[in-house]
Amino acid sequence: MKWTYIEDISKFKDKEVELRGWVFTKRSSGKIRFLLIRDGTGIIQGTVFSSKKDDPLFKKFDTLTQESSLIVRGQVREDKRAPGGFELTIRDIEILQIADEYPITPKAHSTPFLMEHRHLWLRSQKQHAILQIRTELIKAIRDFFDGRGFRLLDTPILTPSACEGTTTLFETDYFDQKAFLSQSGQLYNEATAMAFGKVYCFGPTFRAEKSKTRKHLIEFWMVEPEVAFATLEDITELGEDLVVYLIERILEQNKKELEVLERDTKPLERVKKPFPRFTYDEVQKMLKKKGSKMEWGDDLGAPEETLLSEIFDLPVCITHFPAKIKAFYMQPDEKRPELVLGVDMMASEGYGEIIGGGQRIHDLNLLEKKIKEFKLPREDYEWYLDLRKYGSVPHSGFGLGIERTLAWICKIKHIRETLPFPRLLYKIYP
């Protein structure tokens, strides 16, 4: 008999199949019993009928507990009464293991309890749907960049120095030296961009920041493109194209999952180019008018992000930030040197910043000056300065946070559900 996955079940109408999976739930009603089987690709209801009370199949059924592993064989039938439209008439049950009393019941549980059982929570429908979208999102990101001729060139996770600040870095031993877990692949990306033209890296990022909010993770994933010769304008457009493409792909490929999550897809369907685009000056004035306490020179806080998404129902791009609130490598605006050519993209529906990037300094003298101003150890940046000595060109890039993007697409409250095993402030179990 053919081993079949539940997602392919519609191809086997009226055929005998073998399913391998786990007990999702079961119900019994005298001489008919219902078994909901999940195999990772879907859930199907199996039925056992018998006129005999002591039928051996009933006896087997009765020993099954939630999440017991098994192999079932039977005939696929179309049945409108069954969730999913197809049902399995069970002929045989082969038990692999009878599960202990399963901690996650079909009733309500608190988040702390579920997080303690994250390794099991992954089997629940909603969590399964989110992570299913995650795998599609990652595939879509790869397809977007690969389709545009970008080269995937991953940057190191162990790095000899801080890219930006040192307070938020995880430190570890590297033989007799110190090493830090990467906070961004950007500086290395700039080197590979000068070698390959347009590149991206996709990997985990580590921030020892003691932030405890629904938008923060200690370990998160980021895709970072970097393009030689690109300006702020070019890179902003690339960011828009990427986000539009990702939303389209998920809407196409993950209808079932979005339904499980009860996600209203209308706000996502609206995500088309061009996004509203403003300079920092304009945004600061606009928000001030709406009651924000943000002064010129302040970064946007959580209340400002909420306010922005109340005004616009599309993601918003903000450019030309005060140099003081951005990183040392940001290219200053020619007309107003107190500003830098950075761009942040705020997701709609209050999800906040998903993209941060901009144009990088390509002038050697200016970069040297900035390194001094930011009191960075020059010896750590010699290789980075080399990029400005040997054929320097204007170039730009950005980073897109995978988990924040996914939280927005799924419209879930907390970012911790967007990856299989989130690392949160002080929390590293399981």
Next chain:
RNA sequence: UCCUCGGUAGCUCAAUCGGCAGAGCGGGUGGCUGUUAACCACUAGGUUGUAGGUUCGAGUCCUACCCGAGGAGCCA
């Protein structure tokens, strides 16, 4: 790191003014031929986060600590 709230059965919660620690779900047993978080009956299940204090008496009041949640700052 700061502010706020919380910790009672395996889980989710209740317990009036300080006065016998309870319910639903889950588990077990039995019943039911179409269940959808099935239903009905019975049943077992407790060091009330930890340590100390006040009191005739503390789940409840006080002190310290531990753990968790929400929010802020910072960021993607």
